[in-house]
Amino acid sequence: MVTPEVQGIDLFKIAGRSISGWVPSYKTGTVIRQPFCSQLEERLMLWLEYHPLVASYARGDIGPEFATKYRLPIPQHAPFAIGYTFENNPHHYLPDFVGTLADGTPFLAEAGMEDDKRGDRNLAKAEAARRLACLQQGTFWIGTERTLTKRRHYNLVFLHARRKTFPAFSDIAAVLPEVWPWGEMAEVAEVASRLSHQFPVDLVEAAIWKVVADAAAQGHLLLDLEQYTLSRTLPLALLPPDAPVLVPSPLPDTLLPESETTRVAAIERQPSTLIPGPTFDASTLPEPQRAQFHRNLRAVEQVLAGATQSSVAEKEGNPRSTLSRLVSRTRKRGQIACVPHGSYQRASQLHPAFADCIRRLFGLPTRLTMTAIREHTEMQQVAARLSKETGTPVKLPSYKQVRTAVQHLKMDPDLMAMREGAKSVARPRESAESFVLSIPAPALLTQV
Template identity: 50%
Template sequence: MSENGIRGIDLFKIAGESISGWIPSWKTGGQKPTRQPFCSLMEERLLMYLEYHPQVVWYGRGDIGPTFASTYKMTLPLTTPFAINYLFDGNAHVYLPDAVGQLQDGSLLIAEAGMEQEKRRERNQAKAEAARNVARAQGGMYWIGTETTLLSRRHANLVFLHARRQPFPSFPELAEALQVVWAWGEAACVQEIVERLGERWSPEEKEAAVWKRCADAAASGHLLVDLANVQLTRYAPLICLPPDSPPILPDPLPSHLENSIHEEASPPLNVSTLEEHDRKPDHLSTFDTSCLDEKQRERFLRNLRAVEAVRNGAGLCETAAEASMACSTLCRLVKRTIELGQVACVPHGTYHRDLELHPAFQQTIRLLYSRPTKLSIQAITEHVELKQVASRLRQDTGGTFALPSYDQVRRYIHTLQQEPKVRKERGEERGTRRERQSPLSFALSIPAPAQLAQVDEHTMELYVVTKDGIPVASRIHAAVLVCVKTAAIMSAVIALGPLAEEDYMRLVKGMLEPKDRLVLKAGCQHEWPCSGKPATIFHDRGKIFTSERARQALVDRLGIITEQAPPYCPSAKGTVESLFRWMTQCFERRLPNTSFGVHDAHKAAGAGA
């Protein structure tokens, strides 16, 4: 391990660019939670696993420096960055783990998160071996979290409990009452315990107290519930063990990945992708024609005879005329055969030219293009994962790797569109449908209402004039916060000018409060029974959503996990985007001459009198 000369990732090299979100952590032992950033969903699952592991005293990022910590007001119990030296291909490199921490016995903990296929690569295996040696030397542990070990059901339950750990004024009195009506080791559901507490407190306070006690018990390993298989609801039986009982540990994360190390994914040997052939001018590497059908074999033999005749001294034009092909075609075949071997004579473009893109960029673009969200070419070009790949390549090799241009990404995607497997995954083949990614819809997979909320802002071209004829605005700005599970609007704000942080704070305040007063004030015919505190708020890169004030209010004060959507991907916020589309259809498209939306608010208002 070495720390000299290592600054950590300069503001993560992701500040304001690719920080996917923040988790409020209670592991530092303070009165308020401290924020922990994550850059991927696997990192979020790992941090939540460490947050509710009884043996973990504290944890933090191992790849940040003091500059980043001071900028985002983070607490660093351990000197960071935590640099680990390792060897790969005979060269010395430095590895910064995702998370470091301390166990109950004072030993060191190093943890890493990522996709299993990525962690099996040879370079990542070298990093893991170096981290295991450092942890072993200090009597500690090294954990690897992947999609197969960090279970989604358990993570959803932990997020559910984590949102309910926030203290409130009446909790100390309710905690004493809970000791009387709910004994240690007794199995009872939340609904039953709420009824036992009587009428002294409101139903919301009583239910919040029960869930907070369960969340605190889960953090100390005293909640006797199978979180990996049981979904937490108000009717699920819960058992809290005494504080002096031995803690229940979750399924351990492995320190080694089972099975052998997989090499880089390479296409199978077939007609279109072959192993490297000898490229000497005086030697034609042979090609097995058994994989060709009869028609392709005839054309291959015709091309091969013509090429060999030209190489033996025959005239180019005469040979091309005898083979019934153009002279330019035969000339190209001769050059390609000298360069690639006999495979160049196989018809239908069975050889290919090596792309200028690095294989790491190609693999990332392939994964992004194959996602069910169907990102656009511009979204793939500017995706943060490409920037992370370039940063990793520069760090590993010491060379300079420019990001792929829009034209390079477009050409490679055009190549991917020709592959049947990719077309089938995207559901673009005629007569085929894309396979379901889950047996349940995404909304049904969310455990409870208000567990996940989406927020976004929108503008509508509407010409607003007061009763006395004074024009106020030609464009109104709105923001809504929607529950993804029920599609209910939890809060909404409308402004005549661009939205500011104060408007977002009003949106959050309206989310937490009942709407009875607003319903009476506006004279609504129906109730608005939608309020609560979400466990996770999903937002885009809007300045009012990613500001420091928003992080302080949501993460530090309310203990809400904030998660950021990828750029140029409105489908990720499908619930709130569908609401905006409905607003446009109901309000803007009802105006005269605006069947496709308002383009001139003044003209449309004049046409509508």
């Protein structure tokens, strides 16, 4: 007798994608862990968690069995399948998140990379979701690496990790408005010092951060999380509970294809807030350098916004190693690092007389160290001779200059052979046979 097949559920995947982690949600009054499958989904979840007009949200791509197993809230008619047509064939897809706003209207939310969301099939999915939201008098949001910025996400992660309650919180929160009035700009460290004589300092600061996090979720934190990074020394203010809520900038509901010219013009009009330091006026550059500057700046912005270096390098046509160095230099020096040869400084050159003296001393059989070469009497004699010839005092080369010169000399095989006292200079290998015969143990290079 053949046992009938039983279709099980995959408890580690959602819509075929592996679960990456869980975010505790406080929207419903009780802590509910919500799963996410990508970093952008995590950013979107925290964006919804700290949006004051979002009453509740849940995954739209999970079924009743999955929700029951993990005790998750599930919307009606879940999984929430939305029909659409692509290439004259009917399809359906499951949105990432569905929920309800404070006024009772529904919303749909999607998260993904901007380049992926601009694909033809994803545009068809977004259009179907947008039409469904309009029919229900709701809202449709699309979150990408550009709109769900890293800085805001890091601030929300910082706050969300401090929302867990503890026994002394209610007592500290009750007296906090007495020492920190509504609307007063103050640092968290300063406010904590005002209550240090009543409660332990660590509990006071934990309570302050929880109050700040709760205020941010209610839209009563007077701080732009897109521009500033939270810290103990950053001035911030809390609005009273009856104040109008501060709503973050809305996410777009569509991503239309745009031309390369439009993208370059947009970068010229709106300087990036992800790159530190002053901006650079590209209008002063010649046309070829200006185009390369915008291409470098666009690539760096995409990486800083959350895109992978490999995908950006393939898209922009830059080697991955070059893009990595460009991002690192831009973080240190600002937009000037994206200008071709704009931030490079030519190192001071070593006088030829000192270079010859270092080469002669380095080739001696006594094998002088770099310190001994720099402090050698011949180096002092060269400095005295140059001072007499030029009429101005000439200083000895720095230890860094001597070390750099020695490192270049070590790459000369003839000079190294003379320094080591070799009888002859080794001839370079010129054939595969000589290479194989020179290997003491060929099995170290091959696997049989």
